[in-house]
Amino acid sequence: MKLAQPKAPEELKCVQTWFGKIIARPLKNGHDIDPVAPSGQSVEEESKQFIVPSLTLKPMERIQIYNQQYWWRLLKVLQESFPVFVYLLGHDAFNETIGVPYLLKYPPDHWSLALTGSRLPKWIEEEYHCRDKELMIESARIDYGFSFASVVKGQKPLSSELSSNPEKCEEILSQKLYVQPYVQLFAMGGDFFKFRETLHRHSYDHWMTHPFPEVIRDKEHYFVLYPDEMHLICWKEVSAGEYHLLRLFQSGITIDAASEWMETKGEQFFDGDFSQLQGWFQQWTANGWLTLYT
Amino acid sequence: MNITLETRRKSIPNLGIGIGLRHPHYEDIFRDKPDIDWFEIISENFMMEGGGSLENLYRILEHYPVVQHGVSLAIGSPDPLDFTYLKKLKALTKITSTPWVSDHLCWGRLEGAHYHDLLPLPYTKQVVNYVSERARIVQDYLELPFALENLSSYVAFKKDEMPEWEFYSSVVEKADIFMMLDVNNIYVSSRNHGFNPQEYCDNIPMNRVLQIHLAGHKNYNTHLLDTHDDYVCDEVWKIYAEVYPRTGGVSTLLEWDDNFLSFQHTWEEALKAKQFQKTLQGSIQ
Numbered sequence: 001m002k003l004a005q006p007k008a009p010e011e012l013k014c015v016q017t018w019f020g021k022i023i024a025r026p027l028k029n030g031h032d033i034d035p036v037a038p039s040g041q042s043v044e045e046e047s048k049q050f051i052v053p054s055l056t057l058k059p060m061e062r063i064q065i066y067n068q069q070y071w072w073r074l075l076k077v078l079q080e081s082f083p084v085f086v087y088l089l090g091h092d093a094f095n096e097t098i099g100v101p102y103l104l105k106y107p108p109d110h111w112s113l114a115l116t117g118s119r120l121p122k123w124i125e126e127e128y129h130c131r132d133k134e135l136m137i138e139s140a141r142i143d144y145g146f147s148f149a150s151v152v153k154g155q156k157p158l159s160s161e162l163s164s165n166p167e168k169c170e171e172i173l174s175q176k177l178y179v180q181p182y183v184q185l186f187a188m189g190g191d192f193f194k195f196r197e198t199l200h201r202h203s204y205d206h207w208m209t210h211p212f213p214e215v216i217r218d219k220e221h222y223f224v225l226y227p228d229e230m231h232l233i234c235w236k237e238v239s240a241g242e243y244h245l246l247r248l249f250q251s252g253i254t255i256d257a258a259s260e261w262m263e264t265k266g267e268q269f270f271d272g273d274f275s276q277l278q279g280w281f282q283q284w285t286a287n288g289w290l291t292l293y294t
Numbered sequence: 295m296n297i298t299l300e301t302r303r304k305s306i307p308n309l310g311i312g313i314g315l316r317h318p319h320y321e322d323i324f325r326d327k328p329d330i331d332w333f334e335i336i337s338e339n340f341m342m343e344g345g346g347s348l349e350n351l352y353r354i355l356e357h358y359p360v361v362q363h364g365v366s367l368a369i370g371s372p373d374p375l376d377f378t379y380l381k382k383l384k385a386l387t388k389i390t391s392t393p394w395v396s397d398h399l400c401w402g403r404l405e406g407a408h409y410h411d412l413l414p415l416p417y418t419k420q421v422v423n424y425v426s427e428r429a430r431i432v433q434d435y436l437e438l439p440f441a442l443e444n445l446s447s448y449v450a451f452k453k454d455e456m457p458e459w460e461f462y463s464s465v466v467e468k469a470d471i472f473m474m475l476d477v478n479n480i481y482v483s484s485r486n487h488g489f490n491p492q493e494y495c496d497n498i499p500m501n502r503v504l505q506i507h508l509a510g511h512k513n514y515n516t517h518l519l520d521t522h523d524d525y526v527c528d529e530v531w532k533i534y535a536e537v538y539p540r541t542g543g544v545s546t547l548l549e550w551d552d553n554f555l556s557f558q559h560t561w562e563e564a565l566k567a568k569q570f571q572k573t574l575q576g577s578i579q
Binding site for chain 1: 413
């Protein structure tokens with residue numbers, strides 16, 4: 001919307017630019033303000049130019065409160081959004097090796113605090129180095145998947161379409177169907193969902209003194225993450241065939257075309273048994289996973 | 295048509311006593327449907343296209359009035375007002391039928407970066423003009439009474455030209471908007487900056503207060519921090535008792551955002567407000 005908006009006073013902008021730069025600087029030892037300002041000067045001296053002391057705090061100590069709140073708030077949000085990392089590393093190491101470097105690379109640029117970690121899976125993939133990188137990447141994908149599935153908007157489910165208009169059943173065979181955006185599909189080289197579930201059975205303290213569960217990496221595993229009717233985010237392991245079919249529905253396909261795909265290109269996943277499609281289709285429809293809309 | 299402040303004020307309901315709607319209480323609320331007057335929501339938590347949060351909000355709206363309180367408007371930021379954000383905020387008001395919308399007298403956004411904090415403004419005439427013009431735009435756009443909340447603050451600027459109460463009053467009067475008066479914030483700031491809360495209360499236009507916030511804070515000896523994780527202290531109740539009758543009786547809300555109590559205990563804490571409202575009830579009778 002184009003609207004004549006007032007221009008910010010230069011003096012205000014000057015104070016805010018300085019303030020913003022100071023509070024977004026990482027804390028020393030996770031607690032104290034960095035004594036050197038981004039300008040290279042002492043924060044103690046610089047803060048005296050902008051802030052008055054209180055009876056108990058110097059200007060630098062006063063702005064340190066905002067510096068702490070900025071980091072502690074954002075790190076807490078990341079810890080809550082990516083609990084597996086906190087289980088694996090502990091709070092301090094998570095902050096030091098993931099939270100702070102990530103926030104320096106991708107400071108929040110959206111009004112929703114909940115989106116603070118939206119680029120963390122990408123950051124882990126590109127910038128994080130460790131022995132078991134696959135575990136870290138898949139954990140980030142799963143944890144972000146849980147957050148994403150709880151906020152994304154779904155389309156009118158096929159089930160409601162059919163219940164309001166039962167004659168539509170015939171028509172639907174020739175119409176493209178889509179998987180709802182809140183249904184997420186994962187193909188992984190191990191059972192990382194089970195690993196996550198086992199971690200969550202105990203507290204952080206428990207895992208400080210006990211060995212972590214092992215990730216079963218015996219074959220390719222396939223999972224679906226979805227909200228149930230009470231909007232709780234659930235997951236289940238599915239077969240390769242069901243996963244690949246759902247992938248086709250993600251980009252939109254008709255039932256007829258999906259059947260044809262099973263019998264030709266997808267044959268390897270079904271061992272000649274194509275009877276599951278009807279059962280899966282009924283289940284997906286009942287779960288509200290399919291829609292006519294994109 | 296120029297509608298007087300008195301007429302606008304009269305159309306704003308006193309919803310009674312409410313608490314902030316928070317996730318740990320959902321189960322109790324959905325199961326027991328407690329007899330609570332109203333809930334306040336953090337607007338940004340529900341400004342999404344879909345998902346469980348929004349579904350939960352629809353369930354709450356079946357039984358309770360809901361008022362929207364925001365944290366990300368950043369009315370004092372130098373960046374232009376974000377109309378993508380405001381559009382979503384307005385769309386949510388259509389869902390909630392909130393009788394008013396509030397946010398904070400602060401800044402928190404700069405050159406596209408969001409600090410996700412309620413950062414204090416210098417109290418200058420220039421800033422009064424700038425913020426009040428933006429606040430007027432917001433109120434006109436939302437087509438609802440719009441209120442700004444006073445902050446708990448931890449710094450005071452060398453450039454300050456006036457005390458907080460004068461700055462706050464000037465912004466709301468110039469913009470012709472309302473006050474969401476947080477009495478805990480008055481107390482926290484009075485301790486951090488060394489002013490008298492009584493002087494604050496005596497110098498703000500009480501006829502512009504449309505809601506009061508109550509909350510707890512933490513004492514770190516060198517300063518108080520607005521944490522919303524503890525009971526309301528006696529000094530804050532004292533300010534509430536002083537302010538409430540002077541507003542003519544407005545909706546009151548307890549904020550509790552961390553170290554959560556059970557729903558029942560949170561509600562009991564909020565209900566303590568009733569005993570401090572007696573002065574007004576007495577005067578009405």
